[in-house]
Amino acid sequence: MxxxxxxxxxxxxxxxxxxxxxxxxxxxxxxxxxxxxxxxxDDDVIAAHSHDEAPQPTSGRALALVRARSIADVQAxxxxxxxxxxxxxxxxxRTGLTGGANAKENCxxxxxxxxxRILEISxxxxxxxxxxxxxxxDLKGALRPHGLLYPPDxxxxxxxxxxxxxxxxxxxxxxxxxxxxxxxVRELKVVLPDGTLTRVGHKTAKGVAGLELAQLFVGSxxxxxxxxxxxxxxIPLPPTPLTAVATFASERDAAETVxxxxxxxxxxxxxxxxxxxxxxxxxxxxxxGLDENVGAMLIMQSxxxxxxxxxxxxxxxxxxHNAIDIAFSDNPADNDALVAARRxxxxxxELYQRNHGGGQLIEDICIPRSSMADFxxxxxxxxxxxxxxxAAIAHAGDGNTHPALxxxxxxxxxxxxxxxxxxxxxxLGLSLGGTITxxxxxxxxxxxxxxxxxDEGAQNLHLAIKQAVDPDSIMxxxxxxxxxxx
Amino acid sequence: MxxxxxxxxxxxxxxxxxxxxxxxxxxxxxxxxxxxxxxxxDDDVIAAHSHDEAPQPTSGRALALVRARSIADVQAxxxxxxxxxxxxxxxxxRTGLTGGANAKENCxxxxxxxxxRILEISxxxxxxxxxxxxxxxDLKGALRPHGLLYPPDxxxxxxxxxxxxxxxxxxxxxxxxxxxxxxxVRELKVVLPDGTLTRVGHKTAKGVAGLELAQLFVGSxxxxxxxxxxxxxxIPLPPTPLTAVATFASERDAAETVxxxxxxxxxxxxxxxxxxxxxxxxxxxxxxGLDENVGAMLIMQSxxxxxxxxxxxxxxxxxxHNAIDIAFSDNPADNDALVAARRxxxxxxELYQRNHGGGQLIEDICIPRSSMADFxxxxxxxxxxxxxxxAAIAHAGDGNTHPALxxxxxxxxxxxxxxxxxxxxxxLGLSLGGTITxxxxxxxxxxxxxxxxxDEGAQNLHLAIKQAVDPDSIMxxxxxxxxxxx
Numbered sequence: 001m002x003x004x005x006x007x008x009x010x011x012x013x014x015x016x017x018x019x020x021x022x023x024x025x026x027x028x029x030x031x032x033x034x035x036x037x038x039x040x041x042d043d044d045v046i047a048a049h050s051h052d053e054a055p056q057p058t059s060g061r062a063l064a065l066v067r068a069r070s071i072a073d074v075q076a077x078x079x080x081x082x083x084x085x086x087x088x089x090x091x092x093x094r095t096g097l098t099g100g101a102n103a104k105e106n107c108x109x110x111x112x113x114x115x116x117r118i119l120e121i122s123x124x125x126x127x128x129x130x131x132x133x134x135x136x137x138d139l140k141g142a143l144r145p146h147g148l149l150y151p152p153d154x155x156x157x158x159x160x161x162x163x164x165x166x167x168x169x170x171x172x173x174x175x176x177x178x179x180x181x182x183x184x185v186r187e188l189k190v191v192l193p194d195g196t197l198t199r200v201g202h203k204t205a206k207g208v209a210g211l212e213l214a215q216l217f218v219g220s221x222x223x224x225x226x227x228x229x230x231x232x233x234x235i236p237l238p239p240t241p242l243t244a245v246a247t248f249a250s251e252r253d254a255a256e257t258v259x260x261x262x263x264x265x266x267x268x269x270x271x272x273x274x275x276x277x278x279x280x281x282x283x284x285x286x287x288x289g290l291d292e293n294v295g296a297m298l299i300m301q302s303x304x305x306x307x308x309x310x311x312x313x314x315x316x317x318x319x320x321h322n323a324i325d326i327a328f329s330d331n332p333a334d335n336d337a338l339v340a341a342r343r344x345x346x347x348x349x350e351l352y353q354r355n356h357g358g359g360q361l362i363e364d365i366c367i368p369r370s371s372m373a374d375f376x377x378x379x380x381x382x383x384x385x386x387x388x389x390x391a392a393i394a395h396a397g398d399g400n401t402h403p404a405l406x407x408x409x410x411x412x413x414x415x416x417x418x419x420x421x422x423x424x425x426x427x428l429g430l431s432l433g434g435t436i437t438x439x440x441x442x443x444x445x446x447x448x449x450x451x452x453x454x455d456e457g458a459q460n461l462h463l464a465i466k467q468a469v470d471p472d473s474i475m476x477x478x479x480x481x482x483x484x485x486x
Numbered sequence: 487m488x489x490x491x492x493x494x495x496x497x498x499x500x501x502x503x504x505x506x507x508x509x510x511x512x513x514x515x516x517x518x519x520x521x522x523x524x525x526x527x528d529d530d531v532i533a534a535h536s537h538d539e540a541p542q543p544t545s546g547r548a549l550a551l552v553r554a555r556s557i558a559d560v561q562a563x564x565x566x567x568x569x570x571x572x573x574x575x576x577x578x579x580r581t582g583l584t585g586g587a588n589a590k591e592n593c594x595x596x597x598x599x600x601x602x603r604i605l606e607i608s609x610x611x612x613x614x615x616x617x618x619x620x621x622x623x624d625l626k627g628a629l630r631p632h633g634l635l636y637p638p639d640x641x642x643x644x645x646x647x648x649x650x651x652x653x654x655x656x657x658x659x660x661x662x663x664x665x666x667x668x669x670x671v672r673e674l675k676v677v678l679p680d681g682t683l684t685r686v687g688h689k690t691a692k693g694v695a696g697l698e699l700a701q702l703f704v705g706s707x708x709x710x711x712x713x714x715x716x717x718x719x720x721i722p723l724p725p726t727p728l729t730a731v732a733t734f735a736s737e738r739d740a741a742e743t744v745x746x747x748x749x750x751x752x753x754x755x756x757x758x759x760x761x762x763x764x765x766x767x768x769x770x771x772x773x774x775g776l777d778e779n780v781g782a783m784l785i786m787q788s789x790x791x792x793x794x795x796x797x798x799x800x801x802x803x804x805x806x807h808n809a810i811d812i813a814f815s816d817n818p819a820d821n822d823a824l825v826a827a828r829r830x831x832x833x834x835x836e837l838y839q840r841n842h843g844g845g846q847l848i849e850d851i852c853i854p855r856s857s858m859a860d861f862x863x864x865x866x867x868x869x870x871x872x873x874x875x876x877a878a879i880a881h882a883g884d885g886n887t888h889p890a891l892x893x894x895x896x897x898x899x900x901x902x903x904x905x906x907x908x909x910x911x912x913x914l915g916l917s918l919g920g921t922i923t924x925x926x927x928x929x930x931x932x933x934x935x936x937x938x939x940x941d942e943g944a945q946n947l948h949l950a951i952k953q954a955v956d957p958d959s960i961m962x963x964x965x966x967x968x969x970x971x972x
Contacts, residue, residue, distance in 0.1 A: 124749040124856040147751060169694045180692060182701075183669065190943075198943025204852040205884040206666055206924040208655045208705050209932070209939045210966055211948055215668075215701035219694050236751030263610040265633060265722030305792050366690040370610040398691040438692040446695070453695045457676075457684025461955065462696055468954035469947065480696055 024063055028080060028108070035076055037068040037114065049111070050103035052096040053156075054445050055361055060105030062089070067111045071189065071197060071228045074112065078226060079195030081108055081474055088193075089476050090222040092133060092164030095156040097362060098443025100168065100221045104477060110226065112163055118142055119229070127186060127203065129231045132163025136170075148234040151178035154439070155346060163227045169219030171439030173342075176262075176397030177269045177303075178235065180439065182218045189229035190217055193470040203231050216465075221441055222476040224469045241269050241303035243338040244311040244328035246318035247294040251275055251376035251392075254296035257321040258396040259369045261300070264317065266310055270301035271397030272342050275376075278349075278391040278404075279341075285348040288341045294324055296376075298396065299342055301335070345393055349404050356389070357408030359415065361422050364446075365429035366400040366438025378428040379403060388421040400438035401429075426452070442480035451483050459484040510549055514566060514594070521562055523554040523600065535597070536589035538582040539642075540931050541847055546591030548575070553597045557675065557683060557714045560598065564712060565681030567594055567960055574679075575962050576708040578619060578650030581642035583848060584929025586654065586707045590963060596712065598649055604628055605715070613672060613689065615717045618649025634720040637664035640925070641832060649713045655705030657925030659828075662748075662883030663755045663789075664721065666925065668704045675715035676703055679956040689717050702951075707927055708962040710955045727755050727789035729824040730797040730814035732804035733780040737761055737862035737878075740782035743807040744882040745855045747786070750803065752796055756787035757883030758828050761862075764835075764877040764890075765827075771834040774827045780810055782862075784882065785828055787821070831879055835890050842875070843894030845901065847908050850932075851915035852886040852924025864914040865889060874907040886924035887915075912938070928966035937969050945970040 029039055040046070041064050050059045063086065068074045081088045087107035094101045103109055116133035123146050130139060137158045139150055153172035154160055160170065166188070171180045187201040201207070201214025217224055248254040254273055262271070273296055274282075280292040290297070298318065302310035311328045318326055329338065353360040367375050372394070383390050394401040403425055407418035426436050426449050436442075436449045451459060466473070466481055515525055526532070527550050536545040549572065554560045567574045573593035580587045589595055602619035609632055616625060623644045625636055639658035640646055646656065652674070657666045673687040687693070687700025703710055734740040740759055748757070759782055760768075766778040776783070784804065788796035797814045804812055815824065839846040853861050858880070869876050880887040889911055893904035912922050912935050922928075922935045937945060952959070952967055 122854070122856060124745045125854045126749070127854075169698070171692050175692060182698065192943055192947070196943040196946075198941055198947065200944055200947070202852070202921050203919055204854055204886075204921050204924065206657050206661060206852045206881075206886050207921040208925060208927050209921045209923050210928060210936055210944070211951060212655070212668065212701055212705050213944060213947055213951075215698055216951075219698050236753075259610045263612070267722075305790070366688070366692045368608070368611045368613075368690055370608060395692075400690075400692045433689055435688050435690050435693040435695045437695050438690065439694055441694050442696060450696055455684055457678055457682040458686055458696070458699060460682075461678070461684065461686070461699055464954040465697060465699075465702075465951060468950040 024084060024086060028064060035073055036070055037066060037073040040065050046109065049091065049094065049109050052094040052099060052101040054097055054099035054102070054443065058099065058444060059102040060107065062103040062107050062109045065109040065111065067114050069114050071191065074110065074191045074226050074228050075195045075197055077108060077110055078191050078193065082194045082472065085472060085474065087474050087477050088226070090167070090226045092161035093135065093156070093159050095160040096164065096168060096443065097440045098445040100441055100443035100479060102444060112226065112228065113161060115228065121146055121148070123148065126234045126236070127231055128234055129229065130162055131229060132166070132227050133161050136160055136162060136165055143234060144237065147237050149237045150184060150232055150234055152181045152184060162230060166218055166227055166230055167220065167222050168441040169439070171395070171400065173270045173272060173395060176271050176395060177267050182215060184233045185214055185218050185230060186233050187231040188214045188217055188227055190225040191228055192225045193472065193475045197228070219441070221443060221479055223466060223479055223481070224475060238269065238303040239305070239307070240332035241301035241335060242307040242311050242328070242330060242332060243335045244300045244314045244326070245297065245338055246315065246323040246326045247291055247297045248321070248323055250295040252373040253321045253323070254298050255372035255376055255396070257298060257318050257323070258372060260321065261314055261317045262369055262397055266302070266313065267304065268300050268310065268397055269303040270299065271395070272299045273297070273394040273396035274342065274345065275392045277389070278345055278393055281348040281352045281391060282341050282344060285344060285351050290341060291325065299339055301339070349391065353406055356406055357411065357414060359407035359409035359418060361405040361418055363401065363403040363405070363422065363425050364437045364440040365403070365425060365434050366398065367429055367432045367434030369397070369399045371432040371434070372396065372399050375401060375428065375432055379425065382421050382424045382428065386417050386421040386424070388418050390421065398438070399434070444479060447480055447482045450480055451485065454484070456485060510570060510572060514550060521559055522556055523552060523559040526551045532595065535577065535580065535595050538580040538585060538587040540583055540585035540588070540929065544585065544930060545588040546593065548589040548593050548595045551595045551597065553600050555600050557677070560596065560677045560712050560714050561681045561683055563594060563596055564677050564679065568680045568958065571958060571960065573960050573963050574712070576653070576712045578647035579621065579642070579645050581646040582650065582654060582929065583926045584931040586927055586929035586965060588930060598712065598714065599647060601714065607632055607634070609634065612720045613717055614720055615715065616648055617715060618713050619647050622646055622648060622651055629720060630723065633723050635723045636670060636718055636720055638667045638670060648716060652704055652713055652716055653706065653708050654927040655925070657881070657886065659756045659758060659881060662757050662881065663753050668701060670719045671700055671704050671716060672719055673717040674700045674703055674713055676711040677714055678711045679958065679961045683714070705927070707929060707965055709952060709965055709967070710961060724755065724789040725791070725793070726818035727787035727821060728793040728797050728814070728816060728818060729821045730786045730800045730812070731783065731824055732801065732809040732812045733777055733783045734807070734809055736781040738859040739807045739809070740784050741859035741862055741882070743784060743804050743809070744858060746807065747800055747803045748855055748883055752799065753790065754786050754796065754883055755789040756785065757881070758785045759783070759880040759882035760828065760831065761878045763875070764831060764879055767834040767838045767877060768827050768830060771830060771837050776827060777811065785825055787825070835877065839892055842892055843897065843900060845893035845895035845904060847891040847904055849887065849889040849891070849908065849911050850923045850926040851889070851911060851920050852884065853915055853918045853920030855883070855885045857918040857920070858882065858885050861887060861914065861918055865911065868907050868910045868914065872903050872907040872910070874904050876907065884924070885920070930965060933966055933968045936966055937971065940970070942971060
């Protein structure tokens with residue numbers, strides 16, 4: 001065990017009687033003597049670990065950062081926290097976008113990032129059992145030689161951990177064909193709020209022995225327990241996809257192309273949409289040679305055995321919906337060039353953000369595909385009535401949109417207008433039968449709007465289940481439950 | 487509203503002061519005056535509705551059978567039951583195999599079978615919204631002209647309702663490629679134990695706004711609420727499949743063929759296994775021309791665009807595993823003949839049952855595919871040490887086995903040996919990393935063994951969640967919770 005000696009929080013404190021915070025920190029260091037992880041009380045380290053990638057993070061001051069190395073470590077810390085009534089905030093790579101892993105006041109930050117082993121790969125059963133800290137892309141790399149794929153691919157795929165992906169039910173670009181994280185979780189080991197280790201779900205392909213509790217923990221944002229092991233379903237590595245690209249004068253034409261193509265029964269392995277503003281931001285980042293004088297661009301991939309026919313039919317349908325320019329390749333080697341731009345949207349947005357006031361809010365509205373054209377019309381109206389710069393991309397095949405709102409972070413009026421637009425977009429999504437969050441989660445960022453989506457019965461169920469599983473509310477308290485009726 | 491007048495339960499009762507049962511029955515009839523369903527107190531009708539298809543059903547005496555016609559009807563009845571502390575047993579077609587829909591003493595049987603409308607089919611979104619009472623096969627028929635399929639196909643597909651399929655997370659033969667009921671449930675409307683109507687889940691392709699409560703109700707066996715509406719994901723109607731059949735001297739060879747073929751990355755749309763005894767029972771029912779001097783038969787179907795190559799590769803792998811005889815057709819029209827036998831297993835088993843003592847217990851063990859050969863070895867040992875006649879089929883691609891145990895229902899010693907074999911099979915499955923129930927559910931039949939599968943933490947979670955959602959335990963009490971620790 002390695003323990004850094006607690007440091008006083010300020011020189012003024014050092015003469016005071018021991019604070020509650022310091023006493024607990026000291027006890028934590030002493031109590032967990034069979035602990036194999038590390039505990040740090042260093043203010044700078046704690047501060048660096050007190051938020052995820054959410055904009056405008058708000059976080060409390062944590063007591064300590066604990067890095068667990070084993071299930072027993074996690075149990076020891078959670079049991080200690082339970083006995084002392086201390087909040088525990090489970091953390092992976094902290095790449096979340098909603099503040100779900102942000103520190104709570106006087107909490108223990110419990111990182112499972114170092115628990116990153118692959119425990120078993122079964123080719124016959126097409127499953128893998130992992131510790132929660134393994135990075136998604138590292139898992140994909142380890143599975144490739146076995147001819148297997150774990151499909152979920154959130155934007156953070158190169159950094160985020162499987163544990164975090166499960167805690168947020170992460171999505172990505174593959175979901176249009178392969179589904180989200182939830183669809184690949186078979187069995188979980190979870191440390192419950194009182195420190196009990198339990199196994200939920202089934203390693204087998206089918207299983208209905210009792211309530212499906214593994215699914216309850218998927219997407220629960222660290223509020224019901226700490227995920228310490230996962231058995232995931234895998235698929236055979238699909239062929240390299242073919243790609244088609246089409247540009248349109250309006251987002252409506254693009255959105256209607258998406259609905260028509262999906263409605264015709266095709267199953268693309270990727271189906272992304274970028275609006276004109278996003279394209280011009282991309283060109284600012286690097287010369288991708290993209291035509292930015294368009295309303296929208298669609299990028300479609302098919303990895304099926306009929307990929308050639310699939311891309312050809314896409315071009316036909318795009319053409320019927322007034323596509324300006326259509327390109328496709330029957331050579332998989334051309335994929336990288338065609339989709340490279342899509343993968344650079346995040347850095348392009350960040351460049352624009354840096355050059356235009358430093359503020360950015362990312363939305364995550366999912367609507368039925370049939371309503372996507374109306375959504376983009378509504379977005380145009382919100383741009384107009386607020387004056388806020390909004391660039392939008394979408395995992396279009398799923399109706400999952402990510403409008404990015406830019407504002408001057410140092411101008412109160414600009415911030416207020418962005419906040420207004422952000423809220424208007426949420427209500428637009430709800431009015432079209434959508435959800436306030438398709439894949440990013442609720443966390444702190446969206447908790448205020450959760451009561452607008454959930455009816456009273458569902459809100460009461462949330463509170464009753466949280467209370468049942470975590471009666472003392474020590475497990476990542478607040479978050480999605482904060483604004484629910486009680 | 488149509489109400490039959492309560493009849494006294496026996497002539498002896500008619501002179502007694504009004505019993506609790508009669509008083510409640512009378513109040514129920516009066517109170518629900520805006521009710522559009524029917525209420526019956528007729529003992530014979532109630533008796534006929536007091537059990538599902540489970541063998542050796544045990545059930546209490548119900549107060550009344552209510553047939554609801556609307557969500558408001560369900561709410562009225564549940565609210566009434568809640569106020570009077572009366573158990574409610576939700577029912578669909580009562581085709582379940584575990585007693586999950588059996589009457590509890592002094593309960594209200596609440597049938598939603600008459601709520602069977604299709605509310606919306608969306609071709610663009612590939613979703614359908616239905617009432618719970620629609621029969622699975624009827625839904626499939628209504629979707630076909632739209633080019634859409636709702637895949638889950640339990641053996642009861644022609645009789646069972648979507649509501650019951652959801653309540654038990656029903657499986658079937660398609661699951662090996664398309665998944666189980668759970669994988670197709672997007673959004674549910676549920677009447678909670680206090681009569682509140684709530685909406686859980688998401689109509690959209692993605693959604694992470696709060697806990698995924700729709701998944702909690704899937705497979706909850708009517709113990710958390712009454713499912714009154716469901717929005718389901720659909721897939722484009724797949725092409726007619728091609729079929730291949732192979733026979734083997736031993737179940738081990740067949741099981742290893744399954745594991746090898748699935749492990750090689752193929753995705754059959756059906757992959758069934760029948761043992762030699764099952765084949766001889768089939769021949770007794772009808773001349774299928776099957777060779778019964780074999781250990782096992784595999785039936786594989788592929789509906790992919792590469793079906794021809796898939797079936798050819800199957801024959802190659804079967805050949806490597808010592809297949810005796812292999813047949814396949816590249817003409818979809820031949821399918822019916824090739825799979826007809828598989829579809830007749832249930833009647834064939836029933837014929838054998840009638841002619842051999844009248845007793846049958848059906849198992850539902852799911853194990854990892856890699857353990858299936860060992861499972862069949864274990865089954866042979868159990869046959870030997872108990873002397874019980876056991877015929878087995880399996881949804882082999884999923885590792886979901888259905889051994890059928892035959893016994894003389896009028897011979898105590900024969901019953902005891904069958905019960906012993908039943909238990910041994912359960913423990914065999916658990917010892918191989920399997921589950922006590924792959925798709926039939928827990929109900930009354932398997933509740934005794936649930937504590938053998940769930941650890942203490944998971945058992946406590948079950949009880950805590952049941953208590954949180956249904957604090958007075960009025961919603962289908964007992965069942966899966968009956969033997970859990972408290």
